[in-house]
Amino acid sequence: MEAEVQEIREHLRHYPPFDRLDPQWLDQIAARTDVAYYREGSTIQEYGEPIDNLRYVRSGAVEVYRHNGELYNRIGEGDIFGHTGLLHNRRVRFPVRAIEDTLLYLIPADVFDQLCEEDDQFADFVELSGPRLKATVEQNERENDLMVSRVRRLLTRSPVNIEENAPVHEAARLMTEHHVSSILLFSKSDPDDERAFAGEEHGHWRLTGILTDQDLRARVLAAGRPGDTPLAEIKHDRLITIQSDESVYEAMLAMLRNNVHHLPVLHRRRPVGVVHLSDIVRYETHSSLYLVSNIFNQGSVKGLSRLMPDVRAAFVRLVDDGATSQMIGQAMSSIGRSLIRRLIELAEEELGPPPVPYCFMVNGSMARNDQTITTDQDNALILDDSFDPAEHDAWFAALAQRVSDGLHACGYPYCSGGIMATNDKWRQPLSVWRRYFTEWIDEPDPEKLLHSSIFFDLEAVHGEERFVEQLQDLVAERASHSPLFLAALARNALNRTPPLGFFRTFVMEKDGQHNNSINLKRRGTAPLVDVIRVHALAVGSRSQNSFERLDDIVKANTLPAGQADKLRYALEFISMVRIRHQAYDLKHHHAPDNNIEPENVSDGERHNLKDAFQVLSNAQKFLRFRYPMPTR
Amino acid sequence: MSPAAAHQQRSESTWAAFFADQADRCRDPALRAFYAAGLPAPDTPLQDVPLMALDFETTGLDVHRHAIVSIGVVPFDLKRIRPSAGRYWVVRPPRPLDEASIRFHRITHAEVARAPDLDEVLDEVLAALAGHVVVVHYRGIERPFLDAAVLARRGERCLFPVIDTMRIEARQVRAGWWNRLKGLFSARRTSIRLADSRTRYGLPGYSAHHAKLDALATAELLQAQIARHYRPETPVGELWE
Incomplete structure (x- = not known):
């Protein structure tokens, strides 16, 4: 093999999708590659012009635009462009300009076609957005077999x-x-x-x-x-x-x-x-099942708080075992709920039996069953309508305090927004709760809803589950018939937007600005959950988990074909990146958070994240159009 | 007549006449064909000129004592460089290769021992160059070495205009009163070696000292130089010498 072919091949093989190709393929591509130089500021391809090769950035950087001139992506060394044009009548779809002096490798169209034909992984990669993300998520699911740990x-x-x-x-x-x-x-x-x-x-x-x-x-x-x-x-x-x-x-x-x-x-x-034998014992102790049973064996808050390292170890183990975000969310939420139940049992042992029936409710991530490792507490108390504040509230206030303090001691910090049963407003009889929800839905005000949308994810943890069920029914029936409420909720779901993607060691915003890190919860999972919640409430879904809500949405057939699947893949992918980074932090004794620095995002993850952000961005645009503010 | 004198005699405007004359006069068929392929007129815009990057590796810098070891050619134009259409030859120098130059070139004794004499591949080399304007980095190597080798083997001259990316770079970095002033006062002049020149245009570093890779690197450099300092319409006669 000649030196320049070797040189080209050596570069290609470090970047997706080439990094997963057979060596023979790499040889073939490198031997057919042409080269071209573009000066900073020059146009590389214009909309509609013929294109007969795939373009690979060997050095430098380029900006990719939409037909309407909007910035679509900024890409650097090792990235490709032109594939969309090659797949669509051999005409350029996205104009591209060099933003630095740029050297391109040009891979002939016939080689590109052959690759798409014969290598599924390559084909998935160049098919925009959907298939690539789908293939990645499905492959992760296939490769990991949680039930059998080897x-x-x-x-x-x-x-x-x-x-x-x-x-x-x-x-x-x-x-x-x-x-x-x-x-x-x-x-x-x-x-x-x-x-x-x-x-x-x-x-x-x-x-x-x-x-x-x-x-x-x-x-x-x-x-x-x-x-x-x-x-x-x-x-x-x-x-x-x-x-x-x-x-x-x-x-x-x-x-x-x-x-x-x-x-x-x-x-x-x-x-x-x-x-x-000790390896096996240690392994078993970190199983979530063992942990839950251990929670119920603890006789004090102190004992419970000592299980914190085990909770973290169980989380890490689930990630290492290749669990999906749904499995991890479910397990972590179950652990959290068990903790609350045990805290309530311990409190009741001291406080005596409750004066009136009640239900301890959780909201937000625990209700949605998508908790990870960094999460604050969101909870409330629904009391029987026979509740008399003067006579009974001291007991419930004490209960709320103990649970809340206990959770805090166990690593679930107090809710900064005050969504806790210790707050008088969120410790009310069922009839008051019905009024709250009715008001939120019938007289929606985006400002007020911003603080209460967390209550639209609700699940019973202890006590009279029917109280929460009645509220869930109320929401399911009323919300779907209130365009105004859906519009307000939809508008709030647009508040947090995803970035455009990554460029080198930066997060790139839609206006081309750079940031050093991204909060994957704020800019990814949370807005996706918001979008899914609006669609779910619109079809009268009673589910709380985002994936289950998507199932309900698909059944109701209210979204264009394939939309729900795209949301599912996007949510799963962003969630897993977030979860994996948290597990990584835990393993390396850093405090886990939701922030991710681009230098810690692999090339493969970058492409998929970019696609997932695009799915979210499109879903938000659709939301605005689907649930417009009704004109009165 | 020395190559330098020959060069002086043929000013740029008469390259075409020289080629036509040689095409008639040469007895060697390969050289005849090479000259007969002709040259673009000096006023041809660069964007319409077929170019050929040429790089030799030699056993040393002295055309009288040293010889060619490998030859790389890569055809290109201002839009695209085609390494896949290029060629690479290893040839056996008449004098044995010394250890130092082997380490330098990463070409092994065995490779050289198996290689043919330049005479055997010369027809192919000339055919590859024919009809193209040759591009080199530093005109003091490829043209004189090829001329001497052809003269020794075929008894006739092989001369042609070249675009020298090193000269272009020298003009850019050393032109202007400011740069001359800097040159006067600073101990080190800006390097115009291939790798250093490439860096100024954001071109990646290659593992150098392979004739075809260097030919590719030279082609990339010329594209970058034209993009930055000239226009695609610049007449080729302004750059060749």
Whole structure:
């Protein structure tokens, strides 16, 4: 291969979609690539002109515009443009201008066509927006199989090995040096032996046994054997192993069945590590199920607050296990609700039984089942209509205080907007709540709704669930018949807009301005949730979770075909980026937040985020048109 | 006649006449064809001129003592550079390659030992250049080395106008009273070497010292220079020498 082809290929292979192509494809592309230089400020392509190659930015930067002159994207090294034109009658769709001196690689149209034809991943990437995001989200779902956690996940280091003819003191020395409680024994082997594997240094080896701390005690010291005893002499006759793709559960059963605490893990015939019983115990403690049952075993707020690290570990583990945002949101919300229930139980033990029936309600993310790790508390109390403030409120105020303080102690900070049952206004009988909701819906005022929209995500946590259900019914029936309310809600859903995308280490706004970081909740998930809520209330949906709301919207058939799916993929993708970054922060002992710096966003994520932001932006435009302010 | 004297004798306006004359006079068929392909008129706008970036790697800088090791050509015009339509040849120099230049070129002894003498690929090289205006970075290498090699093998001269990106760069960075003044007072002059020149136009760094890659790099540099300092309508005669 000639040097310049090599040079082109080397550059291409670091950037999507080329980074996932077969090497043969890369060779073929690089060998056919042309080059062109454009000076800063010059026009590279104009609307409607013929286009016969895909353009790849080798160096410099360009701006991509819509036909109407609006800025569509700013892209730099490693990005492509012109694909939309190639896919649409070979005419330029988006005009492009060089904003820096720019060197382009030009990939001929026939190579592009062939790539689209033969490589699905490439085709998905260049098909604008929908398919790319969809493919990514679906692939993530396929690749991860949450229900089965493989035993290889538990391995933290490669095994320590020794030849079985070595003396036992050498094994003890190696184990001490590496801080391990077991060592694997090997012997030279015939390559034809069905248990043989090729070693790193030449030759074939066979795993013959495992020596543990316990063996050193029982089989060496207690048996009075000298330190120079060959390991082969003291090894167990039987060796229990497990394949690395077996489940953690299988590993646990193997240990129980054979009464061993160490299990060598093999990938085919090659040992890749050793699991110890304690690894399995630790793993199980971080399961959300275990955590929930543990919450109900705690006898004090202090005990509950000590579970905080476990909550975080459970979150990280769900992310590592490849759970979807919906699964993670569900698990984290369940944990939060269990915490509230336990706090209420503890409070009732002290305060005595409630004077009148009540329901403890949660709002916002916990009601929507999409909590992550950084979340404040949003809750309220709905009391029976027999409630008499003078007589009963002291009890409920005390309950609210205990729950709220308890949540705060457990890492769910007080709500800055005061949406808490400790606030008199949000500790009211059902009839008052009905009046609140009726007023919000019948006399909507965008200003007032801004502070109360959080109540339109509501779920019972403890007590008389029917109270919340009645309010949900009221909302579902009334909201869909109130164009004014929907219009006001829709208008509020436009307050927070997504950025255009990323450019180098910046977040790029629609007006071309740059920012250093982006709050993915404020600029991504929250406005998407807002948009989905408006559509859901318009079709009378009683669901609270955004994905379930989307299902209801699809059934009602009120959106143009494919819209709901696009919203689903966009929400899932942005949520997962946010969640993954929070998990990353936790793993690296940073305080997790919703802010993401572009330098921490991979190239693949950038493209998908850009698409997801576009989906949100389009959805907001549609919202304005679909729910106009009625003229009185 | 020395190449320098030959150059002096043929002022730019007579390149066409020289080519026509040589096409008649040369006995070597490849050279005849090369000259017969002719040249664009000096007033042809650059945007209409087929260009060919040419780069040699040699065993040294002295045309009398050193020889060509590899040749890279990349055809282009002001709109597009076509490395895929370019060519690359390794040739065996008459004198053995010393260790230093091997490290420099990353061409191995084995590669050179297997390579043909320039004479065997010369027809192809001339055919590739024919009909194009040749572009080099530093005119002191490719033209004299090729001329000497052709003279030694075919007994006839091979001369042609070249556009020299290094000269263009020198004119830009060293022109004007301010730059001359800076040159007087500063110890270091602005570098006009290929890699440094490219940096000034935002062109990426390549792992240099491969004839075809350098030819590509030269083509990119000329596109950038024309985009910044000239116009696509500039007559080619203004740039070649």
